[in-house]
Amino acid sequence: MDLVWPVTAWALWFAALAAAFKVSGRDRAPRQAPAHTVPAPVAEHLRGMRPQDVFHSTLFDLVARGWMTIEGDRLSLAPPPEQPLLPYERWVLERVRARMAGAPRAPVIALMPEAADLDRRFVPLVRECAIDLGLARRRWQTMIVPLLLAAALVVPWFATVSMSGISWLGTIATMVSWLAGIGLLVSGRGFLLTARGREVAGPGPVPVNPQQEWIFTGSGWQGVEIEPAPASRARERLEAAGHVVKRWVKVESVGDNGSRTRYYIALHDGVSAKATSYEVGAGVYRDVLPGDSVRLLVKPRKGAVVRVLAHDRHW
Numbered sequence: 001m002d003l004v005w006p007v008t009a010w011a012l013w014f015a016a017l018a019a020a021f022k023v024s025g026r027d028r029a030p031r032q033a034p035a036h037t038v039p040a041p042v043a044e045h046l047r048g049m050r051p052q053d054v055f056h057s058t059l060f061d062l063v064a065r066g067w068m069t070i071e072g073d074r075l076s077l078a079p080p081p082e083q084p085l086l087p088y089e090r091w092v093l094e095r096v097r098a099r100m101a102g103a104p105r106a107p108v109i110a111l112m113p114e115a116a117d118l119d120r121r122f123v124p125l126v127r128e129c130a131i132d133l134g135l136a137r138r139r140w141q142t143m144i145v146p147l148l149l150a151a152a153l154v155v156p157w158f159a160t161v162s163m164s165g166i167s168w169l170g171t172i173a174t175m176v177s178w179l180a181g182i183g184l185l186v187s188g189r190g191f192l193l194t195a196r197g198r199e200v201a202g203p204g205p206v207p208v209n210p211q212q213e214w215i216f217t218g219s220g221w222q223g224v225e226i227e228p229a230p231a232s233r234a235r236e237r238l239e240a241a242g243h244v245v246k247r248w249v250k251v252e253s254v255g256d257n258g259s260r261t262r263y264y265i266a267l268h269d270g271v272s273a274k275a276t277s278y279e280v281g282a283g284v285y286r287d288v289l290p291g292d293s294v295r296l297l298v299k300p301r302k303g304a305v306v307r308v309l310a311h312d313r314h315w
Contacts, residue, residue, distance in 0.1 A: 006156060006164075009159040012156075013152055016152065024190070038200055039086070040057050041126060043200050045126045045130065046193060046200050049286060051115065052112060052289055053289070054123075056112075059092065062089060062092065062093065065081065067085075067093060075105065088125035088126045099113075109290070130197065135194060136192060137194055138190055138192070139192050146184040146188070149184050156177070216245045216246070226274060226275045229298065237298060240267060241269070242268050243268050243291065244265050245267065247263075247264065247290060249285075261282075264277050264280065277303070278304065288311065289313075292311060294308060295308075295309040
Protein backbone atom coordinates (compact mmCIF):
# COMPACT_ATOMS: atom_id res chain seq x y z
CA MET A 1 0.00 0.00 0.00
CA ASP A 2 1.44 3.33 -1.09
CA LEU A 3 1.39 5.71 1.88
CA VAL A 4 3.33 8.55 0.30
CA TRP A 5 0.32 10.78 -0.30
CA PRO A 6 -1.32 10.25 3.12
CA VAL A 7 2.00 10.82 4.93
CA THR A 8 2.68 13.93 2.87
CA ALA A 9 -0.82 15.31 3.49
CA TRP A 10 -0.56 14.76 7.25
CA ALA A 11 2.93 16.27 7.37
CA LEU A 12 1.74 19.39 5.54
CA TRP A 13 -1.27 19.76 7.84
CA PHE A 14 0.81 19.45 11.02
CA ALA A 15 3.36 21.89 9.58
CA ALA A 16 0.58 24.41 8.92
CA LEU A 17 -0.77 23.87 12.45
CA ALA A 18 2.65 24.39 14.03
CA ALA A 19 3.30 27.51 11.94
CA ALA A 20 -0.09 28.98 12.84
CA PHE A 21 0.46 28.42 16.56
CA LYS A 22 4.00 29.76 16.43
CA VAL A 23 2.99 32.95 14.66
CA SER A 24 -0.09 33.50 16.84
CA GLY A 25 1.91 32.83 20.00
CA ARG A 26 4.31 35.72 19.44
CA ASP A 27 3.86 38.73 21.69
CA ARG A 28 2.24 41.58 19.83
CA ALA A 29 2.77 45.27 20.37
CA PRO A 30 1.13 45.97 23.75
CA ARG A 31 -1.88 48.21 23.68
CA GLN A 32 -2.42 50.90 26.25
CA ALA A 33 -4.44 49.47 29.16
CA PRO A 34 -6.19 51.33 31.95
CA ALA A 35 -3.67 52.11 34.69
CA HIS A 36 -5.37 50.73 37.77
CA THR A 37 -4.97 47.81 40.13
CA VAL A 38 -5.72 44.36 38.77
CA PRO A 39 -8.81 42.95 40.55
CA ALA A 40 -7.97 40.02 42.80
CA PRO A 41 -10.39 37.62 41.02
CA VAL A 42 -8.76 38.34 37.65
CA ALA A 43 -5.28 37.80 39.12
CA GLU A 44 -6.38 34.52 40.69
CA HIS A 45 -7.77 33.28 37.39
CA LEU A 46 -4.51 34.08 35.61
CA ARG A 47 -2.64 32.15 38.31
CA GLY A 48 -4.69 29.06 37.55
CA MET A 49 -7.00 29.05 40.57
CA ARG A 50 -10.21 27.08 40.23
CA PRO A 51 -13.37 28.98 39.19
CA GLN A 52 -14.86 28.40 42.64
CA ASP A 53 -11.89 30.23 44.18
CA VAL A 54 -12.32 33.11 41.73
CA PHE A 55 -16.05 33.29 42.48
CA HIS A 56 -15.37 33.36 46.22
CA SER A 57 -12.75 36.09 45.76
CA THR A 58 -15.33 38.13 43.83
CA LEU A 59 -17.75 37.83 46.73
CA PHE A 60 -15.19 39.33 49.10
CA ASP A 61 -14.41 42.10 46.64
CA LEU A 62 -18.10 42.99 46.67
CA VAL A 63 -18.13 42.80 50.47
CA ALA A 64 -15.20 45.22 50.70
CA ARG A 65 -17.08 47.67 48.47
CA GLY A 66 -20.33 47.50 50.44
CA TRP A 67 -22.51 45.38 48.17
CA MET A 68 -22.91 42.60 50.74
CA THR A 69 -21.72 41.50 54.18
CA ILE A 70 -20.33 38.19 55.44
CA GLU A 71 -20.38 37.11 59.07
CA GLY A 72 -18.83 33.71 59.65
CA ASP A 73 -20.21 31.58 56.83
CA ARG A 74 -23.38 33.65 56.33
CA LEU A 75 -23.86 36.25 53.61
CA SER A 76 -26.44 39.02 53.43
CA LEU A 77 -27.03 41.62 50.75
CA ALA A 78 -26.58 45.31 51.53
CA PRO A 79 -28.25 48.36 49.95
CA PRO A 80 -26.48 48.77 46.59
CA PRO A 81 -23.90 51.57 46.65
CA GLU A 82 -23.59 54.11 43.85
CA GLN A 83 -20.68 52.53 41.97
CA PRO A 84 -20.31 50.62 38.70
CA LEU A 85 -19.72 46.90 38.53
CA LEU A 86 -17.58 44.93 36.11
CA PRO A 87 -19.52 42.40 33.99
CA TYR A 88 -18.29 39.37 35.95
CA GLU A 89 -19.13 41.13 39.24
CA ARG A 90 -22.63 41.89 37.96
CA TRP A 91 -23.03 38.22 37.04
CA VAL A 92 -21.99 37.13 40.55
CA LEU A 93 -24.36 39.59 42.20
CA GLU A 94 -27.26 38.41 40.04
CA ARG A 95 -26.54 34.75 40.85
CA VAL A 96 -26.33 35.50 44.57
CA ARG A 97 -29.66 37.35 44.52
CA ALA A 98 -31.30 34.52 42.59
CA ARG A 99 -30.00 31.83 44.95
CA MET A 100 -30.98 33.78 48.07
CA ALA A 101 -34.52 34.11 46.70
CA GLY A 102 -35.39 36.95 49.09
CA ALA A 103 -33.89 35.35 52.22
CA PRO A 104 -32.12 37.84 54.53
CA ARG A 105 -29.06 35.60 54.95
CA ALA A 106 -27.68 32.42 53.43
CA PRO A 107 -24.59 30.20 53.84
CA VAL A 108 -21.83 31.31 51.50
CA ILE A 109 -21.26 27.74 50.40
CA ALA A 110 -24.92 27.45 49.31
CA LEU A 111 -24.52 30.39 46.93
CA MET A 112 -21.85 28.76 44.78
CA PRO A 113 -23.16 28.10 41.23
CA GLU A 114 -22.65 24.76 39.54
CA ALA A 115 -19.21 24.13 38.05
CA ALA A 116 -20.63 24.00 34.51
CA ASP A 117 -22.30 27.38 35.00
CA LEU A 118 -19.04 28.90 36.25
CA ASP A 119 -17.05 27.51 33.32
CA ARG A 120 -19.61 28.49 30.69
CA ARG A 121 -20.62 31.98 31.88
CA PHE A 122 -18.45 33.28 34.70
CA VAL A 123 -14.95 32.41 33.46
CA PRO A 124 -15.45 34.01 30.00
CA LEU A 125 -16.45 37.28 31.70
CA VAL A 126 -13.33 37.20 33.88
CA ARG A 127 -11.21 36.55 30.79
CA GLU A 128 -12.80 39.46 28.94
CA CYS A 129 -11.88 41.68 31.87
CA ALA A 130 -8.28 40.42 31.69
CA ILE A 131 -8.20 41.24 27.98
CA ASP A 132 -9.60 44.73 28.60
CA LEU A 133 -6.85 45.31 31.17
CA GLY A 134 -4.15 44.28 28.71
CA LEU A 135 -3.29 41.15 30.71
CA ALA A 136 -4.31 38.73 27.98
CA ARG A 137 -5.31 38.56 24.34
CA ARG A 138 -6.99 36.26 21.88
CA ARG A 139 -4.75 33.86 19.99
CA TRP A 140 -6.79 34.40 16.83
CA GLN A 141 -8.27 37.74 15.82
CA THR A 142 -11.20 35.88 14.21
CA MET A 143 -12.34 32.27 13.89
CA ILE A 144 -11.10 32.10 10.28
CA VAL A 145 -7.78 30.36 11.08
CA PRO A 146 -9.17 27.57 13.33
CA LEU A 147 -12.02 27.03 10.85
CA LEU A 148 -9.56 26.71 7.95
CA LEU A 149 -7.32 24.32 9.92
CA ALA A 150 -10.31 22.19 10.87
CA ALA A 151 -11.62 22.14 7.29
CA ALA A 152 -8.15 21.28 5.96
CA LEU A 153 -8.24 18.02 7.93
CA VAL A 154 -10.46 16.63 5.18
CA VAL A 155 -7.44 16.39 2.86
CA PRO A 156 -5.18 14.08 4.94
CA TRP A 157 -8.21 12.14 6.17
CA PHE A 158 -9.48 11.48 2.63
CA ALA A 159 -5.98 10.62 1.41
CA THR A 160 -5.60 8.04 4.20
CA VAL A 161 -9.08 6.51 3.92
CA SER A 162 -8.95 6.32 0.11
CA MET A 163 -5.66 4.41 0.28
CA SER A 164 -6.36 2.13 3.25
CA GLY A 165 -10.12 1.75 3.11
CA ILE A 166 -11.90 0.51 6.23
CA SER A 167 -8.91 -0.64 8.25
CA TRP A 168 -7.12 0.22 11.48
CA LEU A 169 -5.22 2.98 9.64
CA GLY A 170 -8.42 4.56 8.33
CA THR A 171 -10.00 4.30 11.76
CA ILE A 172 -7.04 6.09 13.38
CA ALA A 173 -7.13 8.82 10.72
CA THR A 174 -10.85 9.33 11.33
CA MET A 175 -10.41 9.57 15.09
CA VAL A 176 -7.46 11.98 14.83
CA SER A 177 -9.32 14.18 12.34
CA TRP A 178 -12.44 14.24 14.49
CA LEU A 179 -10.65 15.03 17.76
CA ALA A 180 -8.35 17.63 16.21
CA GLY A 181 -11.20 19.38 14.41
CA ILE A 182 -13.43 19.45 17.49
CA GLY A 183 -10.52 20.70 19.61
CA LEU A 184 -9.80 23.57 17.24
CA LEU A 185 -13.43 24.65 17.13
CA VAL A 186 -14.16 24.26 20.86
CA SER A 187 -11.09 26.25 21.88
CA GLY A 188 -12.44 29.14 19.80
CA ARG A 189 -10.20 32.18 19.47
CA GLY A 190 -7.95 31.07 22.31
CA PHE A 191 -6.65 32.93 25.35
CA LEU A 192 -3.00 33.93 25.81
CA LEU A 193 -1.35 35.98 28.53
CA THR A 194 0.55 39.11 27.57
CA ALA A 195 3.89 40.05 29.11
CA ARG A 196 2.07 42.05 31.79
CA GLY A 197 -0.32 39.18 32.37
CA ARG A 198 2.59 36.78 32.92
CA GLU A 199 3.98 39.15 35.53
CA VAL A 200 0.65 39.10 37.36
CA ALA A 201 0.35 35.32 37.03
CA GLY A 202 3.69 34.58 38.70
CA PRO A 203 5.89 32.88 39.49
CA GLY A 204 5.44 33.35 43.20
CA PRO A 205 3.14 32.34 46.04
CA VAL A 206 -0.60 32.58 45.71
CA PRO A 207 -1.52 35.85 47.44
CA VAL A 208 -4.34 35.39 49.90
CA ASN A 209 -6.11 37.93 52.05
CA PRO A 210 -6.33 36.34 55.53
CA GLN A 211 -9.56 38.27 56.14
CA GLN A 212 -11.25 36.44 53.27
CA GLU A 213 -11.97 33.23 55.16
CA TRP A 214 -13.93 30.60 53.29
CA ILE A 215 -15.27 28.11 55.82
CA PHE A 216 -17.48 25.04 55.50
CA THR A 217 -19.80 24.01 58.34
CA GLY A 218 -21.69 21.26 56.54
CA SER A 219 -19.74 18.56 58.43
CA GLY A 220 -20.98 19.80 61.80
CA TRP A 221 -18.03 22.03 62.65
CA GLN A 222 -19.14 25.24 64.34
CA GLY A 223 -16.60 27.42 62.52
CA VAL A 224 -14.60 28.43 65.59
CA GLU A 225 -12.00 26.08 67.06
CA ILE A 226 -9.03 24.70 65.13
CA GLU A 227 -6.10 22.90 66.73
CA PRO A 228 -2.77 21.86 65.16
CA ALA A 229 -2.24 18.22 64.33
CA PRO A 230 -0.86 16.49 67.44
CA ALA A 231 2.89 15.86 67.24
CA SER A 232 3.99 12.26 67.37
CA ARG A 233 7.35 10.51 67.45
CA ALA A 234 6.04 7.64 65.39
CA ARG A 235 8.17 6.91 62.36
CA GLU A 236 5.37 5.62 60.22
CA ARG A 237 3.27 8.12 58.34
CA LEU A 238 -0.32 8.48 59.45
CA GLU A 239 -3.58 8.93 57.59
CA ALA A 240 -6.08 11.70 58.27
CA ALA A 241 -9.54 11.97 56.75
CA GLY A 242 -12.42 14.39 56.89
CA HIS A 243 -14.04 17.41 55.28
CA VAL A 244 -11.92 20.44 54.47
CA VAL A 245 -13.54 23.20 56.51
CA LYS A 246 -11.06 26.04 56.05
CA ARG A 247 -7.91 27.11 54.19
CA TRP A 248 -5.43 29.86 54.98
CA VAL A 249 -1.92 31.11 54.32
CA LYS A 250 0.86 32.41 56.54
CA VAL A 251 3.73 34.51 55.19
CA GLU A 252 6.82 34.33 57.40
CA SER A 253 9.86 36.59 57.24
CA VAL A 254 13.15 34.88 56.38
CA GLY A 255 16.38 36.82 56.80
CA ASP A 256 16.45 40.53 56.13
CA ASN A 257 14.30 40.77 53.02
CA GLY A 258 13.10 37.26 52.31
CA SER A 259 9.77 35.61 53.03
CA ARG A 260 8.32 32.12 53.06
CA THR A 261 4.72 31.17 52.43
CA ARG A 262 3.08 28.29 54.28
CA TYR A 263 -0.26 26.82 53.24
CA TYR A 264 -2.70 25.18 55.64
CA ILE A 265 -6.02 23.37 55.57
CA ALA A 266 -8.27 22.32 58.45
CA LEU A 267 -10.08 18.97 58.49
CA HIS A 268 -13.16 18.03 60.49
CA ASP A 269 -14.11 14.42 61.10
CA GLY A 270 -17.81 15.14 61.47
CA VAL A 271 -17.85 14.32 65.18
CA SER A 272 -15.30 16.36 67.14
CA ALA A 273 -15.91 19.89 68.39
CA LYS A 274 -12.61 21.05 66.92
CA ALA A 275 -11.06 20.86 63.46
CA THR A 276 -7.43 19.83 62.92
CA SER A 277 -4.97 21.85 60.84
CA TYR A 278 -2.32 20.43 58.52
CA GLU A 279 0.36 22.10 56.43
CA VAL A 280 0.09 21.40 52.69
CA GLY A 281 1.93 22.32 49.53
CA ALA A 282 0.84 25.10 47.21
CA GLY A 283 -0.52 22.60 44.67
CA VAL A 284 -2.76 20.88 47.22
CA TYR A 285 -3.91 24.26 48.53
CA ARG A 286 -5.04 25.30 45.04
CA ASP A 287 -6.76 22.00 44.31
CA VAL A 288 -8.62 21.38 47.57
CA LEU A 289 -11.58 23.58 48.44
CA PRO A 290 -13.66 23.87 51.62
CA GLY A 291 -16.40 21.27 51.45
CA ASP A 292 -14.22 18.64 49.75
CA SER A 293 -13.76 15.28 51.48
CA VAL A 294 -10.14 14.11 51.54
CA ARG A 295 -7.90 11.39 52.92
CA LEU A 296 -4.33 12.51 53.54
CA LEU A 297 -0.98 10.89 54.28
CA VAL A 298 0.68 12.98 57.00
CA LYS A 299 4.14 13.24 58.57
CA PRO A 300 3.38 12.68 62.27
CA ARG A 301 6.19 14.87 63.64
CA LYS A 302 5.37 17.98 61.63
CA GLY A 303 1.71 17.58 60.77
CA ALA A 304 2.62 18.15 57.12
CA VAL A 305 0.74 16.47 54.30
CA VAL A 306 2.85 14.16 52.16
CA ARG A 307 0.22 13.10 49.66
CA VAL A 308 -3.50 13.22 48.98
CA LEU A 309 -4.71 9.61 49.00
CA ALA A 310 -8.34 10.30 48.11
CA HIS A 311 -10.21 13.43 47.07
CA ASP A 312 -13.98 13.64 46.71
CA ARG A 313 -14.84 17.07 45.35
CA HIS A 314 -17.82 18.85 46.87
CA TRP A 315 -18.09 21.11 43.79
